[in-house]
Amino acid sequence: MRTDIFARLDREPEPPKIETPRMSRHRIALFGGTLAFYVAIVVAVLVSSWLVALDWKVMLFRPYQQWPGLHAFLDYYVVLGQRGPTAVMVASWLGWRSWRQHTLRPLLTLGTSLLLLNVSVGAVKLGLGRLGPHYATQIGSAELFAGGDIFPSGHTANAVVTWGILAYLATTPRARRYLSALSAFVSLGVGLTTVYIGTHWLSDVLLGWAAGLLILLALPWFEPLITRAEVLILSVREQWRARRRQRASAPAAPTAPEPVLLPQSLGGGSGAEGAQEAAGMVPVPDSPAAAGHPGASTRARAHPAHPVRSERTPVTPAGSRRPPHADRAPRSNGSPVRPVTGGSVAP
16 A cells, blocks of 8 residues: 555545745744844954854853763754754654645745755855864954854754744644744754854854744745645656556557468378378368468468479389399299199190
């Protein structure tokens, strides 16, 4: 039994239409405010303002030394912001949602958000090239353009997007509230954990939160593209299935018949002709056996260079087949003279 998403789409009727989020004025205002906060963080780090000094104070405080008992737990907790494991977990859940709701939208939305995350966060990371706290070279410096890749925090931004997509795709207001609170708690904890273990500056975490929130707020602009992608995928799938059905129902191509040697007539015929027919010989075309069996005359015409045996003139050897004997006189062709009983033979 097929249990994939496409089988579910075939088996059951279409569900009620799921309302997709729209770019409302409230969402646009939140997007604009988050974008302004994002730009302010970048500028503050570029000019080495008070935010960079705060970064150094937190780093020199070394939280992992102040509360060492939390280190073992937080080493596992930070995995909730790692892209590979979180993408597998969330994709499994959204795959089940796609199967239940008869749509590919949850999986396509997750793929779109992760693509936007990699492009936007990766470009800023490589463009600014900031070094992490463990690799800092000068106290009070922003450590920019030094070949690093930790600004903004990828773990934090990934936690915001990956877990926030669950709230974005929620179908009821109650589920959306609960999932929003859960994703905020997870992403906040992941960001602070990276500061605790010393892999990120505090400003990296702030920018990571803003980067992930920008992607979630901008997703409604990509909903038409997601819808067109879903229609395209399903249409390609239907064309592929139609070709498979056509190949399965198409008749087999005709093949040339192979020559088959038909047996000669088993009945009729006597004498030499009957013996020839029983032995599988081809009869004379003008004979009754040939007229009754057209295949025999056809084979006779197919090999004109080899005449059939019935066309050959039998040759009877002359004389006796026994070898001559020295003590015997040869037999004469005349009738032998027999003696008359009671009489004499004239000399």
